[in-house]
Amino acid sequence: MTAGAxxxxxxxRAGFLVRLRGSRLLRSRSATVGLAILxxxxxxxxxxxxxxPYDPTAIDxxxxxxxxxxxxxxxGTDAIGRDLLSRIIFGARTTFLVIPLSVxxxxxxxxxxxxxxxxxxxWTDTILARAGDVMLAFxxxxxxxxxxxxxxxxxxxxxxxxxxxxxxxxxxLMRGQVLAVKGLxxxxxxxxxxxxxxxxxxxEILPNVGTPLIVDLCLRTGYAVILVGTLGFLGLGLPxxxxxxxxxxxEGVNLMTIYPHIALLPAAAVTSVVVACNLLADGFxxxxx
Amino acid sequence: xARIVLNRLGQFAFILLIASFLLFAVTEFSPGNVASKILxxxxxxxxxxxxxxxxxxxxxxxxxxxxxxxxxxxxxxxxLGGPATGLGLSDPRGAQYFGNFGFSLMQxxxxxxxxxxxxxxxxxxxxxxxxxxxxxxxxxxxxxxMTEGSALDRIISVTTVSLTSLPEFVVAVLLIFVFAASLGWxxxxxxxxxxxxxxxxxxxxxxxxVLVIASSAYVTRIVRSSVVDTLAQPFVRTAxxxxxxxxxxxxxxxxxxxMIAPVTVILLQINWILTxxxxxxxxxxxxxxxxxxxxxxxxxxxxLIQALTLIALSVAVTTQFLGDLAYVLLDPRIRVA
Numbered sequence: 001m002t003a004g005a006x007x008x009x010x011x012x013r014a015g016f017l018v019r020l021r022g023s024r025l026l027r028s029r030s031a032t033v034g035l036a037i038l039x040x041x042x043x044x045x046x047x048x049x050x051x052x053p054y055d056p057t058a059i060d061x062x063x064x065x066x067x068x069x070x071x072x073x074x075x076g077t078d079a080i081g082r083d084l085l086s087r088i089i090f091g092a093r094t095t096f097l098v099i100p101l102s103v104x105x106x107x108x109x110x111x112x113x114x115x116x117x118x119x120x121x122x123w124t125d126t127i128l129a130r131a132g133d134v135m136l137a138f139x140x141x142x143x144x145x146x147x148x149x150x151x152x153x154x155x156x157x158x159x160x161x162x163x164x165x166x167x168x169x170x171x172x173l174m175r176g177q178v179l180a181v182k183g184l185x186x187x188x189x190x191x192x193x194x195x196x197x198x199x200x201x202x203x204e205i206l207p208n209v210g211t212p213l214i215v216d217l218c219l220r221t222g223y224a225v226i227l228v229g230t231l232g233f234l235g236l237g238l239p240x241x242x243x244x245x246x247x248x249x250x251e252g253v254n255l256m257t258i259y260p261h262i263a264l265l266p267a268a269a270v271t272s273v274v275v276a277c278n279l280l281a282d283g284f285x286x287x288x289x
Numbered sequence: 290x291a292r293i294v295l296n297r298l299g300q301f302a303f304i305l306l307i308a309s310f311l312l313f314a315v316t317e318f319s320p321g322n323v324a325s326k327i328l329x330x331x332x333x334x335x336x337x338x339x340x341x342x343x344x345x346x347x348x349x350x351x352x353x354x355x356x357x358x359x360x361x362x363x364x365x366x367x368x369l370g371g372p373a374t375g376l377g378l379s380d381p382r383g384a385q386y387f388g389n390f391g392f393s394l395m396q397x398x399x400x401x402x403x404x405x406x407x408x409x410x411x412x413x414x415x416x417x418x419x420x421x422x423x424x425x426x427x428x429x430x431x432x433x434x435m436t437e438g439s440a441l442d443r444i445i446s447v448t449t450v451s452l453t454s455l456p457e458f459v460v461a462v463l464l465i466f467v468f469a470a471s472l473g474w475x476x477x478x479x480x481x482x483x484x485x486x487x488x489x490x491x492x493x494x495x496x497x498x499v500l501v502i503a504s505s506a507y508v509t510r511i512v513r514s515s516v517v518d519t520l521a522q523p524f525v526r527t528a529x530x531x532x533x534x535x536x537x538x539x540x541x542x543x544x545x546x547x548m549i550a551p552v553t554v555i556l557l558q559i560n561w562i563l564t565x566x567x568x569x570x571x572x573x574x575x576x577x578x579x580x581x582x583x584x585x586x587x588x589x590x591x592x593l594i595q596a597l598t599l600i601a602l603s604v605a606v607t608t609q610f611l612g613d614l615a616y617v618l619l620d621p622r623i624r625v626a
Contacts (some may be wrong), residue, residue: 023465137308137609141564142601145586177572209533215524226456230564233458234571234583253572256470256477257463264466269461275454 007266031283035277044089045096052086056243064279067259078248078262081256088269091243095273098155098238102162103221109166111213114174115201117180125175132168139229140165144236153236158228167270173216177209213285222277229270245270299609304468307600308531316595325547326591327369333469344368357595363387370399390596394589402430402595404578411577414569415562418495418500423555426505430512434547435539437517457568461499468495479573496569503565504558511554512547519547522579548618556612560605587620 044051053074054060060073064081075084113132135195138146144161151157181187182205190200231237232246239249245266252263316325323346325335341347345356345368352610359365366384369392378392390400401454433445452460467475478486479492519525520543528538563579578597585593 085326107415129352130303134304137304137602137606139560139605141561141567142397142582142598144604145582146312146315146598148586149316149589149591150322158406182445222454224593229456230458230568235587236583246458253462254466256466260466260470261464267462271455271459274456275451276448278454 003175007082008216017271025247028283030279030287031286034276034279034281034283035130037272038280041092041273041276043102045092046239048089048093052083052089053081055119056086056087057082057241058088060078062195067262068184068259069253075265076259078251078263084262084265087243087248088245088266091245091248091266091269094238095225095228095270098158099221099224101150101155102228103166103217105159106166106220106224107170107213107217109163109173110170111206113167115170115178115205117171117179118175119201123132126196128171132171135164135168141230144231148236153239155238156239158231162224162227166224170216170220173210173212177212178205181205181208214233215281218277218281218284222274222281225270225277294614297610297617298590301606305606308597309358310354311600312595312600312602313357314350314596316591317350317353321592324587325402345619357360357391358390360385360389361387365388367391379580381475381593391553391592393585393590393593395497395585395593400593403581403593404596407578407581411566411570411579413493414496414500414575414577415566418504418565419498420590421497421557422505422508422558425501426508426512427551429505429549431516431528432508433509434513434516435543437520437572442513446513449506449509451511452502453510455503457467457499457503458563458572460502460574461495461569464498477573479575481576492573496575497572499569500562500565504562508551508558512551515550516547519543522546549616552615552619553612555575556608556615559608563601563604 007072009086029165053196060077060081060083062081064077064079067077067079067081069076073085075088077083078087078165091133099172117128140161142164144157145164147157147161155277187204190204195204229246229249232244232248233250235247236252237247248266249270252261252266255262295455299477313406323344324340324463325332328336333582337555340572345353356365362491363386367389369378369385370378370380370384378397380389380392382389382401388401390404392398393400393403396403429445429449433442436442455463463475468475474566475494476487476492479496481492483489485492526540528542529535531544566577567579569611570577574580578600582594582597582601584590585597
């Protein structure tokens, strides 16, 4: 690399870092920590095949005699000799696939319903609100159990269960926000200019109702991590060979007296993601003030 | 006032009806699925046919839903029992009585009997959990809220915030690790067998503790923020400036008004505890209806799932209704509006 090239790239990068560090969100310590944990797990999830020392389903019979941490298996193995570190690393993949998918779907449905209800009012609003009330009657776990009775456990049923149980809350929040800005001048101006309702909702209203929605997004992502971990723990999650943090905890519970690490390490992994989401929510709340 | 209550009551009935229809529609989505769940995977085509005819599984979904409701309240007989179906299912109460949920396929018994065995255990668990959650979170929440910003408030706030980040199953695993696996003070499972070397009381400690820890952390936060909000109200300042004794201000002016939000939250918390109960019963092998729901789901016991989810749904909707009602009753401002 020549000196000239170096000089042209350095200021830009420094500038980017300065901007990032100076951005209001990262001035909050809780947001920085939360974001760091999430980015860490995201990198682990994406890079799993290259980072993990072993195949997460490969069984090391020699190690299963003593699953404690050793030089070959840094975090030890599970009861049947599968490398725990690799399973936790691949478990991040499961979490970071199921969670974003289901939370995104819940927010998409909820935001559209809330925008439509708040904007159009009248019958649209009443019907959407009643539908939301009915869905709120179902605890997430109960809804999921009903779904798997007919359709069997699958990724999509988790997504549907999370969407149906979280969307009504998102819709209520969104509706309130829409009602608050609906009568403001810039929205009226857009209407007077003859913009279509869809355009106004997407370009004028949505960007201005952001913060409460983002805080809610972080909190609900945390709940979703708990829910999905719980499903795995109850044996209702994705089918067994898939490494799943909740499922790994339950596999280790019986060996708690001798090898507590088998249950405690994946439990710590789940908790770290929930904590990260809550910290991030706090960070957004602070910056909004 | 009466109009508001009637209005809410109407909403309550409407939500329960629609939700129960959805529950029925999803579980009995395909008639073939129902017959094969009852007969098992190796049933002959002719057996499936005759069972479908007998139970009217080919009728429209709505007809079947009405028949299911009718069976539940004792207006329509359950056709599944008796020697005619050849499944060996029989009910000493007959085919028609109030509360007839049908048969549990997993246990080959009427569901009422299955529930009777388990229901009391779950009630015990929940009553203890709520009975402890309420006083603990009220005391901690009021203490923290009254002393906002103090060291005590910080300790309570940080602890409760951290605890709400812990999933119930993680709390359970940690408690088992400390009190059962390491110290050996308490049993790590709670099958409630009378002959067990641990007394029934000691078997209840950890399951109740998990529920109390998980829910009181949340309720404490709500109580605290409600107290803090109330303290900032002008009427509290007025009471203080009038020279009322601090204790009198706290009890009469602050607490009475600060309790409105928490009452609703506590009622909704019962709804939330439902999920916690399934987790706790599963991990401690506790013989309640939460574990029964999980077993039924894993077995595919369709009628038992319908019964249990309907119960869960009714509890959830009822607590939401009561929470709403409590809010209206406690806050005169809403009553007038």
